[in-house]
Amino acid sequence: MSEGCNEQCSFCSEDCTDRKEEEYDFRSKENSQSNIKHVIAVVSGKGGVGKSMVTSLLAVAMNKKGYKTAILDADVTGPSIPKAFGIKEKASGTEDGIYPNESSQGIKIMSINLLLEDETAPVVWRGPMIANTVKQFWTDVIWGDIDYMFIDMPPGTGDVPLTVFQSLPVEGIVMVTSPQELVSMIVSKAVRMAEMMNIPIVGLVENMAYFLCPDNNKEYRIFGESHIEEIAQAHTIPVLAKLPIDPEISMACDTGTIEQYESIWFEDIAKKLHKMEKQTMMKIAVASDNGNVSGHFGHCESFMLFDCENGSVVKTETVANPGHKPGFLPVFLHEKGAKVVISGGMGGGAVDIFNEKGIEVVVGATGPAKDAVQAYLGGKLESTGSVCHEHQHHDECGE
Numbered sequence: 001m002s003e004g005c006n007e008q009c010s011f012c013s014e015d016c017t018d019r020k021e022e023e024y025d026f027r028s029k030e031n032s033q034s035n036i037k038h039v040i041a042v043v044s045g046k047g048g049v050g051k052s053m054v055t056s057l058l059a060v061a062m063n064k065k066g067y068k069t070a071i072l073d074a075d076v077t078g079p080s081i082p083k084a085f086g087i088k089e090k091a092s093g094t095e096d097g098i099y100p101n102e103s104s105q106g107i108k109i110m111s112i113n114l115l116l117e118d119e120t121a122p123v124v125w126r127g128p129m130i131a132n133t134v135k136q137f138w139t140d141v142i143w144g145d146i147d148y149m150f151i152d153m154p155p156g157t158g159d160v161p162l163t164v165f166q167s168l169p170v171e172g173i174v175m176v177t178s179p180q181e182l183v184s185m186i187v188s189k190a191v192r193m194a195e196m197m198n199i200p201i202v203g204l205v206e207n208m209a210y211f212l213c214p215d216n217n218k219e220y221r222i223f224g225e226s227h228i229e230e231i232a233q234a235h236t237i238p239v240l241a242k243l244p245i246d247p248e249i250s251m252a253c254d255t256g257t258i259e260q261y262e263s264i265w266f267e268d269i270a271k272k273l274h275k276m277e278k279q280t281m282m283k284i285a286v287a288s289d290n291g292n293v294s295g296h297f298g299h300c301e302s303f304m305l306f307d308c309e310n311g312s313v314v315k316t317e318t319v320a321n322p323g324h325k326p327g328f329l330p331v332f333l334h335e336k337g338a339k340v341v342i343s344g345g346m347g348g349g350a351v352d353i354f355n356e357k358g359i360e361v362v363v364g365a366t367g368p369a370k371d372a373v374q375a376y377l378g379g380k381l382e383s384t385g386s387v388c389h390e391h392q393h394h395d396e397c398g399e
């Protein structure tokens with residue numbers, strides 16, 4: 001410590017051993033009535049490439065998988081999420097905060113357009129005010145329990161995206177691009193920004209990659225040849241999807257029916273995000289008889305529920321089998337929060353319901369339930385894929 005030190009290290013450039021580094025945390029606190037597990041930002045280097053559309057369809061895919069899903073529309077100067085979901089009512093609030101609106105399928109949404117009297121009025125605000133609005137969507141909105149929140153980020157790599165990355169606990173980034181050469185250069189900038197912020201990129205989505213002509217079934221590259229593989233290789237990022245130009249997409253966005261749009265392209269992305277869920281926290285249910293994996297899912301004695309965090313079991317609970325009515329047990333375990341179900345045998349009907357709810361089924365397991373869970377967490381428990389087809393077990397295995 002130098003002579004005359006007043007311990008105000010931030011005003012002093014001396015490199016002394018007593019220096020106290022001030023750690024400034026830019027993170028905003030989420031509302032006390034919110035419990036948001038995963039935050040994924042959808043970004044693009046430039047506007048108009050389909051970022052809002054990708055955000056919407058991602059949320060729809062995860063919502064269909066049974067996750068509680070939300071969209072925070074951080075694109076304050078060009079908000080398009082409420083329109084895509086056909087939401088016209090304004091948001092309401094109390095002293096405690098603002099309530100997000102809900103889409104017809106239950107996706108929670110907050111956007112500046114839900115707060116402005118006239119949604120056609122331009123938001124002519126400076127960067128800090130826009131960034132503050134986005135922060136307030138985090139701190140003042142009562143989101144409740146959310147598994148996946150998708151943030152429709154403002155385009156580019158400017159002040160507002162920077163503040164959002166610093167203020168919100170973004171866990172992963174989905175980057176949207178289109179095939180033009182110029183866009184690929186801009187995407188590289190956005191990728192570099194994510195790297196600098198130390199936020200992993202879940203992958204790249206190339207939108208408007210081609211047009212599939214309904215007359216001759218040929219693909220036409222309207223915006224030129226794709227550069228996505230080069231970008232992906234240069235930065236070692238996976239390509240998640242290449243989406244065609246589809247008039248049905250723009251119609252769904254324009255008519256507020258995005259939830260009805262049937263897309264096959266988001267399955268892989270949903271699977272990747274599902275894995276992310278599994279790596280952090282998840283509940284595994286094991287159909288069991290006396291502590292061992294049961295051979296017959298529907299007729300097991302009980303379900304052992306294992307809460308796992310980062311690959312280890314942190315809590316175990318046993319619930320009695322409430323009885324086997326067709327289709328009942330998958331709903332029961334879904335409500336208990338199970339993301340994986342382990343059993344010896346299981347009827348195909350039950351497997352289908354679990355799959356619809358985004359719950360992974362591992363069948364063919366034997367031995368102590370806790371060993372099966374450890375094997376699963378260690379990546380050593382493979383599903384044999386065998387389901388119970390024995391007629392004398394009709395209805396017993398959950399079908």
Ligand SMILES: Nc1ncnc2c1ncn2[C@@H]1O[C@H](COP(=O)(O)OP(=O)(O)OP(=O)(O)O)[C@@H](O)[C@H]1O
Binds near residue numbers: 051052078248
């Ligand atoms: N693959 C597609 N096929 C047809 N239309 C599309 C496709 N992707 C996006 N669109 C349409 O293009 C327009 C722009 O899309 P979107 O609003 O998602 O872009 P954006 O990147 O979020 O734009 P901005 O950054 O300006 O908010 C929308 O009208 C949307 O319906």
